[in-house]
Structure formats: C-alpha cells, structure tokens
Amino acid sequence: MAEILINDITLHYTSIAAAKEMSGLRIVLGAYADPGMWREACKGICYVKQLSYVPVVTANADRSDAEFGLDGSDTELRHWTAQSSAPVMIWNDERPRSTWIEQLYLAERLAPEPSLIPADAADRVQMFGLANELCGENGFGWMGRLLLVDMGMEPLDQTSAEYSFWRRFGQKYGLSAAALEAAPIRMAEILQLLDRQLAAEQARGRRFFFGDRLSALDIYWATFLGLIEPLPEAQCPMASFFRPLYTNHHPVVRAALSPRLIAHRAFIYENFLELPVVF
Ligand SMILES: N[C@@H](CCC(=O)N[C@@H](CS)C(=O)NCC(=O)O)C(=O)O
Numbered sequence: 103m104a105e106i107l108i109n110d111i112t113l114h115y116t117s118i119a120a121a122k123e124m125s126g127l128r129i130v131l132g133a134y135a136d137p138g139m140w141r142e143a144c145k146g147i148c149y150v151k152q153l154s155y156v157p158v159v160t161a162n163a164d165r166s167d168a169e170f171g172l173d174g175s176d177t178e179l180r181h182w183t184a185q186s187s188a189p190v191m192i193w194n195d196e197r198p199r200s201t202w203i204e205q206l207y208l209a210e211r212l213a214p215e216p217s218l219i220p221a222d223a224a225d226r227v228q229m230f231g232l233a234n235e236l237c238g239e240n241g242f243g244w245m246g247r248l249l250l251v252d253m254g255m256e257p258l259d260q261t262s263a264e265y266s267f268w269r270r271f272g273q274k275y276g277l278s279a280a281a282l283e284a285a286p287i288r289m290a291e292i293l294q295l296l297d298r299q300l301a302a303e304q305a306r307g308r309r310f311f312f313g314d315r316l317s318a319l320d321i322y323w324a325t326f327l328g329l330i331e332p333l334p335e336a337q338c339p340m341a342s343f344f345r346p347l348y349t350n351h352h353p354v355v356r357a358a359l360s361p362r363l364i365a366h367r368a369f370i371y372e373n374f375l376e377l378p379v380v381f
Contacts, residue, residue: 115159118178127155132188135341135381139243141189142325151213172270202237218318225312235292236322242292245285246329290358297360324370338379
C-alpha cells in the first residue's frame with residue numbers, strides 16, 4: 103500500500119505490482135490529489151453503482167516522465183495496460199479498460215442497476231454522442247486539457263525541466279498552435295449543445311439530461327465542468343498547484359457556460375456523488 107502525501111491530502115493506493123496479483127475490480131487512478139476529469143467520472147460511476155474497487159497508483163508522485171510514459175520507457179502501467187494514461191479499470195484477468203466508453207460498459211455489466219445508459223434507443227444515440235463530445239478525443243476534456251497545458255507553460259522558463267514536462271505532456275495529446283486556437287470554439291460549441299439538451303428537458307419539467315433519471319452524461323458533465331470551473335475548496339480540496347490550472351477564463355468558453363449548466367453540476371453532486379470529493 104503506497105501512502106502519498108500532497109498538500110496534506112493523503113492517498114492510500116495500492117501499487118501496480120500488488121494490484122496485478124489481486125482479482126476483482128482494480129482502478130489505476132494516477133498519483134495526485136488531482137480531480138482529473140476522466141478519473142473523477144470513473145469514480146463517480148462506481149460510486150453511484152456502489153461498485154467497490156482497489157485504487158491503484160501509477161508510480162511515484164514525482165511527476166517524472168517515466169510515470170507518464172512520456173519518454174517512451176517501459177513503465178509498469180504500460181506493461182499491464184498497453185497504454186500510459188489513467189484511469190484504467192481492470193476486472194479479474196480481463197483486458198484492461200482504458201477509455202471512458204469501455205469503462206461505462208464494464209461498470210454496467212458488473213452492476214446493472216442503476217443503469218446509466220438510457221433504455222430508449224434515440225436517447226442512447228444522443229447520450230453517447232454528447233458523452234463523446236465531453237470525454238472523447240478532441241472533445242471538451244481533450245481541448246480543455248490543451249488550454250490547461252498552455253496555461254501551465256506560460257509563466258515558465260523555456261529551458262526549465264517543468265516547461266519541458268508540460269510540452270511533452272501536451273504533445274502526447276496533440277498540442278499545437280492550431281489546436282490551441284480551435285479549442286475554445288470547440289469547447290463553446292459543446293457547452294451550447296449540452297445547454298440546449300438540458301433546457302429542452304427542463305422545459306418539460308425533467309431534471310436530467312435524459313428525462314427523469316440519472317444517466318452517465320449527468321456524471322460526465324458534473325465531473326468535466328471541473329476542467330474550467332472547479333468545485334469550491336470545501337467540496338473539492340485539491341493540491342494548491344491544480345486549482346488555478348483548472349480555472350479557465352477564456353471569454354469564448356465563459357460566455358457559453360450557462361448558469362443552468364453550473365446549477366446542474368451542483369444538483370448532480372449534491373444528490374448522487376461523493377462530497378467532499380475524496381482522493
Ligand atoms: N484514455 C481515456 C482518457 C484518459 C486520460 O486522458 N487521462 C489523462 C488524464 S489528464 C492522463 O492519464 N494523463 C496522464 C498521462 O497522459 O500520462 C479515454 O480516452 O477515455
């Protein structure tokens with residue numbers, strides 16, 4: 103069991119070596135007191151379904167390139183899961199699930215109730231489309247992360263190790279001048295799509311993105327909003343390093359973030375997810 107202390111937040115995670123010897127559900131979550139969007143969404147889905155799991159640390163908490171696989175080195179995570187990002191869900195000796203959509207399907211299989219996938223086929227198409235806009239490649243989370251990396255690099259000396267870390271981290275996810283220019287516009291489009299969907303449901307007296315029951319999209323939204331507007335410190339204490347990075351001030355993004363969408367996150371967290379957020 104690794105005990106990691108960051109800004110007084112203690113994480114009790116199992117090492118990859120120990121987790122590989124176990125059966126049941128293990129989730130590689132990373133190493134930081136960092137409410138990363140994909141990991142919080144994955145935790146949220148398990149929380150709602152009361153699925154218990156062993157949290158697993160990627161490696162040391164020193165933000166080294168080796169941990170992130172940025173130097174191409176053969177990390178334990180890469181060995182086990184054939185990729186180098188978190189979260190990853192591993193059930194018994196099945197293949198590791200390292201993308202949000204596989205993780206949702208695995209959680210649905212292990213704990214069918216409450217189902218987070220709409221039963222109606224048209225709603226399902228719509229829900230996976232919108233979830234992909236939030237969580238998928240080049241979606242809201244992806245683009246928001248590029249802006250975050252850019253913010254992280256901005257004040258740094260270009261010859262520093264930290265700058266080089268951010269640059270390589272960004273390159274892993276397609277950082278370029280063109281991507282940075284496109285990011286706020288894409289993010290705003292996605293916010294508008296989500297707002298339209300929520301407004302249409304609310305106009306019919308419904309509380310969720312799809313009708314009267316919680317779906318995975320409600321959880322993805324509640325957790326991914328933290329990429330531009332983190333929950334208050336009392337609800338989501340995090341290493342102080344992260345909070346300014348998770349606050350996006352881009353005017354195009356801010357203009358598209360409606361009070362309705364912000365209120366929906368509060369509704370979902372307060373009624374369905376764990377508060378304060380526990381690392
Ligand atoms: N693979 C996931 C996305 C997970 C992801 O991008 N995780 C990031 C969180 S910022 C990560 O682990 N980054 C650390 C790294 O890239 O090494 C998916 O496609 O659903």
